[in-house]
Amino acid sequence: MRLEQLSYLIAVHESKSISLAAERSHISQPALSSAISKLEDELGVVLLKRTNAGAQLTEMGEQIIVIAKDVLNKVDEIKSIAHGDSIELHGNISMAVDPSINITVMPEILTTFKHDHPKVDTILKVGESNNILRDVQSGKADFGMILKTDAFSKAKDINYKELFSDELVIISGNNCEMTKDSSTMTLKNALSLPILLYNTEYITDCGVSSVLQKYGDINVSYRVDNLEMMEKILSQGKTIAFVPQFMADEYVKSSKIKKIALSDAHLEVTILLIWLNRHHLSLVEKEFIKVIKNVCSKRYK
Known part of the structure; x- marks a missing residue:
C-alpha cells in the first residue's frame, strides 16, 4: 500500500469522478484507475462503485476513507515536526474567487504564498459567487472565496470560514x-x-x-x-x-x-472561504488558508 493510492482514493471521493480526480491529481485516468485497482486487490475488497451519478465509495470504502485521511494527516504532522518552518511544500491548489476578491486581496495572497512556497502552483479561476459555489460542490475547485449568498445558505456539506464583512x-x-x-x-x-x-x-x-x-x-x-x-x-x-x-x-x-x-x-455582505466537507485538507492547503486569513485580517480589520 502506497500513500499516493490513498491520495487518489480521496480525490475520487471528493470529485465523484475518476476522470476529474485524475485531472486534479495530474496523472492519467488509466494510471489512477490502476493504482486504485491494485489497492483493492491488495486489500481484497471493492472500494469504488460506478453509478450514473459518478464514482462512489462502497460501504467498505467509506470506512477506509476516514482512516486514509487520518493517515495522510499524520504524515503531514511528521513532516512538520521534522522540518518545521523550513519544510518545502509541493503540490497544486485550485482556487475560484469572486471578481471583487480577485482585484483586491488575491494578488497579495498569491504573491505572499508563492514567496513562502515557490514549489506550489495555484490555479485561479474568476467567477460569480453562486457559480463558484457549484464548482466547489462538484469538485472542480478545492476552494472558493465568495460573497455569502442565499444559495450558499441553502447548500449542504460545505465548510467555511468568514473572512470579513x-x-x-x-x-x-x-x-x-x-x-x-x-x-x-x-x-x-x-x-x-x-x-x-x-x-x-x-x-x-x-x-x-x-x-x-x-x-x-x-x-x-x-x-x-x-x-x-x-x-x-x-x-x-x-x-x-x-x-x-x-x-x-x-x-x-x-x-x-x-x-x-x-x-x-x-x-x-460577508466574504467567505469555502470548501467541501469531504475535501481532505493537505498540509499545502492548510498553509494556504493561513495566508488567506492573515492577508484578509490585515487589510480588512
Missing part, C-alpha cells in the same frame, strides 16, 4: 447624468435605475441580485462576465452597478468611475 455601494461613470453631483442615494432611487450585474452564467440569479431583490424589483440592463467590459459600460454613463465597498475603492482609482453610498440602507 462589508456593504454594497453604488458605482457609476463620472459623467453619468443619473448620479451627477451625488455622493449618496436612496435605495429606492437606485433600484429604479438601469443596473449592470456581474454574472458568469446565463442564469439570472447571482449573489448581488439576490440581495437587491429583497427590496423590490430591479431593472437589469446588462449582465457581463468581464470586469474590463463592466468598467467600459459604466463609463458610458447609462447604468449603475452595486458592488462591495472594498471593490468600489479599487474601481475609483480610475478617473472614469465614482462611488456613491446608500443614504438609507445598509446592505451587508
Whole structure:
C-alpha cells in the first residue's frame, strides 16, 4: 500500500469522478484507475462503485476513507515536526474567487504564498459567487472565496470560514447624468435605475441580485462576465452597478468611475472561504488558508 493510492482514493471521493480526480491529481485516468485497482486487490475488497451519478465509495470504502485521511494527516504532522518552518511544500491548489476578491486581496495572497512556497502552483479561476459555489460542490475547485449568498445558505456539506464583512455601494461613470453631483442615494432611487450585474452564467440569479431583490424589483440592463467590459459600460454613463465597498475603492482609482453610498440602507455582505466537507485538507492547503486569513485580517480589520 502506497500513500499516493490513498491520495487518489480521496480525490475520487471528493470529485465523484475518476476522470476529474485524475485531472486534479495530474496523472492519467488509466494510471489512477490502476493504482486504485491494485489497492483493492491488495486489500481484497471493492472500494469504488460506478453509478450514473459518478464514482462512489462502497460501504467498505467509506470506512477506509476516514482512516486514509487520518493517515495522510499524520504524515503531514511528521513532516512538520521534522522540518518545521523550513519544510518545502509541493503540490497544486485550485482556487475560484469572486471578481471583487480577485482585484483586491488575491494578488497579495498569491504573491505572499508563492514567496513562502515557490514549489506550489495555484490555479485561479474568476467567477460569480453562486457559480463558484457549484464548482466547489462538484469538485472542480478545492476552494472558493465568495460573497455569502442565499444559495450558499441553502447548500449542504460545505465548510467555511468568514473572512470579513462589508456593504454594497453604488458605482457609476463620472459623467453619468443619473448620479451627477451625488455622493449618496436612496435605495429606492437606485433600484429604479438601469443596473449592470456581474454574472458568469446565463442564469439570472447571482449573489448581488439576490440581495437587491429583497427590496423590490430591479431593472437589469446588462449582465457581463468581464470586469474590463463592466468598467467600459459604466463609463458610458447609462447604468449603475452595486458592488462591495472594498471593490468600489479599487474601481475609483480610475478617473472614469465614482462611488456613491446608500443614504438609507445598509446592505451587508460577508466574504467567505469555502470548501467541501469531504475535501481532505493537505498540509499545502492548510498553509494556504493561513495566508488567506492573515492577508484578509490585515487589510480588512
